Amino acid sequence: MESMTMVVRTEDLRKEYGDIVAVRGLCLDIPSGCIYGLIGPNGSGKTTAIKVLMGLVRATSGTAEVLGRKVPVKGKDARVSYMPQELALYTDLTVHENVQLFAELNGLEPSSFEGREKEVLEVVGLWERRDDLVGQLSGGMQHRASLACAMINRPELMFLDEPTVGVDPELRAGFWEHFHSLKAQGMTVVLTTHYMDEASRCDLVGMMHRGRLIAEGTPDQLLKDSGSGNLEDAFLVFIRRCQE
Amino acid sequence: MNLRRTVAISRKVLRSLRHDRRTVAFLVLMPIFMIAIFGYTFGGEVKDVEVYVVDLDEGVGPVDLSDLIVTHLRDDSSLRVVQVIRTSDGYADPLAYGREKVSEGKAWGCIAFPANFTSDMVSFSPGNSSQADAATVTLYLDGSNFNIVQTVIAAVRSSISQVLAQDLDVIQPVNVEQDMVYGEGRGFLDTFAPGVISLAVMMVTFMISIISFIHERTTGTLARLLSTPVTEGEVVGGYALAFGLIGLVQSGVVLATALLLFDVQVEGSLALVLLTVFLLGVGMQGLGFLLSANARTEFQAVQFIPIILFPSILLSGVFWPLESVPEVLRPISYLLPLTYAVDGARSVMVRGWGLQEIWPDLAVLLLFAVAMLALSVVLMRRR
DSSP, X not given: OTTSOEEEEEEEXXXXXXXXXXXXXXXXXXXXXXXXXXXXXXXXXXXXXXXXXXXXXXXXXXXXXXXXXXXXXXXXXXXXXXXXXXXXXXXXXXXXXXXXXXXXXXXXXXXXXXXXXXXXHHHTTOGGGTTSBGGGSOHHHHHHHXXXXXXXXXXXXXXXXXXXXXXXXXXXXXHHHHXXXXXXXXXXXXXXXXXXXXXXXXXXXXXXXXXXXXXEEOHHHHHHHHTOSSHHHHHHHHHHHHHO | OOHHHHHHHHHHHHHHHHTOHHHHXXXXXXXXXXXXXXXXXXXXXXXXXXXXXEEOOOOBTTBOHHHHHHHHHHHOTTEEEEEEEEGGGOOSOHHHHHHHHHHTTSOSEEEEEOTTHHHHHHHOOTTTOOGGGSOEEEEEXXXXXXXXXXXXXXXXXXXXXXXXXXXXXXXXXOEEEEEEEEOTTOOHHHHHHHHHHHHXXXXXXXXXXXXXXXXXXXXXXXXXXXXXXXXXXXXXXXHHHHHHHHXXXXXXXHHHHHHHHHOOOOOSOHHHHHHHHHHHHHHHHHHHHHHHTTOSSHHHHHTHHHHHHHHHHHHSXXXXXXXXXXXXXXXXXXXXXXXXXXXXXXXXXXXXXXXXXXXXXXXXXXHHHHHHHHHHHHHHHTO
16 A cells, blocks of 8 residues: 555544544545545544545644645645535525536636536436426435535545435445446545445445544455454454454 | 323423523523613603804893803703804804804704894884794704704704793794705605615625525535635625625615605715615625524524614614614614614715715724624634
């Protein structure tokens, strides 16, 4: 891994909210061009870690670098995009209007917008529905619209916070197919999930528990290290180990 | 209808209040706040309307009736006599001086007694003289505020009748002539229109802003916007521009309605009225943002609306002049941006004033808008 370019690096990252420590001593090295899954139950610190990396919350201590720039960066980078866990779209605007807003904020040239919009909306299957209000779409469609907004500016690195939560199995499969096609285009995808079965679809997995990274490696490595048959059992093994 | 289920619903509502102390405080304190403001404002009479007196009365021998009237005017709490100008004070043209004070906005009125005031009163004989022979007082008035005009006229008439009835014990007419320095032929609506236009814009920009920002925060769209290269300043500036434009369109509509349906007139520049209202709209948008940042839920956010709106309606001079606001509440009047917008818009619409006269109002509104927007940016960065 050392020879690869790291798109995300954190050193002893810590975030406290009053008495609650959301992230403690997180050290991450995420290489470029992979799908990295931050796995863990709700409340394990995944979302906070992503928010710190996006510069949306300030770390209490430790350092973080994203695409070689120290976080929080002054002046956000259009090469990085973020899809939050909640919908976070304007439900009173159409799909097209939402996508256009994020294209403009990310500095996409108007000349290249139209072609890009079609490309992205076809990938998420919303090209025919682009003039519908987001608020009138089904939950799954809203999710896809949100993904489209995160992809519109051809980012090098995407942070997707629980992109598949509340998405039906068929659509989930479609999403994963799409994440792999993004990777094939050279993009790095960092996503969080609490579905252990999804971890096996990642190139690299970091397991988080109570704000700590308790294990990290490829899915195969993690199964081997834990001597388990599936990642869910592996997770429990690692928890037990760090409690011992 | 099942009583148990109904009670379960009631209990749920009351229980959720238990987790929101601010709302409980609001439910208790808001009515107290409202009754206090209403009580003080409606109880307040117009006080200390600033006037000049030009007393050219030469009297008849030792008798000088204008002096007696001036004594009563000074005792009248609705007026504050700034200065009494007499022939002996050496002004080249005392009348012009007094009238100028009104046209400069230094006073609401100038009460002028002519040289022959006492002599006309003394020579008046009820049987033989006509109304035209009666003594005359001339009032030079700033008619931009209808309430104030009524107050000055009433105070002068009352002082004259006190002199006649108590001091002299005679019954005879005295002519009170009105010469409007501003607002000739204007009435209630002309006084209210500038205030109502400003109030309408303030209400809409403030309410939409407070609601839309809390919405941006609770739905996560604000965080998402800020994850792109957009800066906090650009978000706040973009909102300010949009709300300023909404305010402009709105004030244009209200203004057009007032002009066409109610025959309200605009003496000065329409553009200046719109600029005043635009600055108010931008500032109120900023205030809305600041307050919504201090609310966790939409429910908490809307509680700020009456807290700002009620004092603004009652204490900014929209319907009642500032002179009727009780002394204790006057500082609040001067803290409310609407006060300056109403004063500015009214001065332009009724007095026909321009930038050189209303710039202090605009400066306050500009300062308010800049401060609110700057604070909004700072607050957004400190997340």
